[in-house]
Amino acid sequence: ADMLKDAFGWSRQTYWRKRKSEEVPQLAAIEERVEALRGAGGLSDDQVAKVVAAFPEVLGCEADLLRENVAYVEKTFFVKGNALTSLLVRKPEVLGNIVDCQGDCVGDCNRCWVRF
Numbered sequence: 001a002d003m004l005k006d007a008f009g010w011s012r013q014t015y016w017r018k019r020k021s022e023e024v025p026q027l028a029a030i031e032e033r034v035e036a037l038r039g040a041g042g043l044s045d046d047q048v049a050k051v052v053a054a055f056p057e058v059l060g061c062e063a064d065l066l067r068e069n070v071a072y073v074e075k076t077f078f079v080k081g082n083a084l085t086s087l088l089v090r091k092p093e094v095l096g097n098i099v100d101c102q103g104d105c106v107g108d109c110n111r112c113w114v115r116f
Helices: 002-007 027-039 045-054 056-060 063-077 081-090 092-096
Strands: none
Touching: 002 056, 027 045, 027 056, 027 063, 045 056, 045 081, 045 092, 056 092, 063 081, 063 092, 081 092
């Protein structure tokens, strides 16, 4: 239950910054997001559980964003295969990144690639 509070911004808004607060999670959407982690990220069920435990907000991110961010990591940082899955388990926050300020801060540091 606490994971869903964080995932959908019902408790604190540190991550979501008022982007989410009224969204009611739909089972199909959560399943699609988990499937995106398995497919694009190549994560096993155990690894998905670790990612969700460390970064519950991943369940609130759109599946397309998850797939795009995995592709971004592969293309930009040349990380693939086992190294990619290890990275996603170690730094799952990259799955929710939406900003690349490239040093010219736009004030959304929680979701910026510069932190990577």
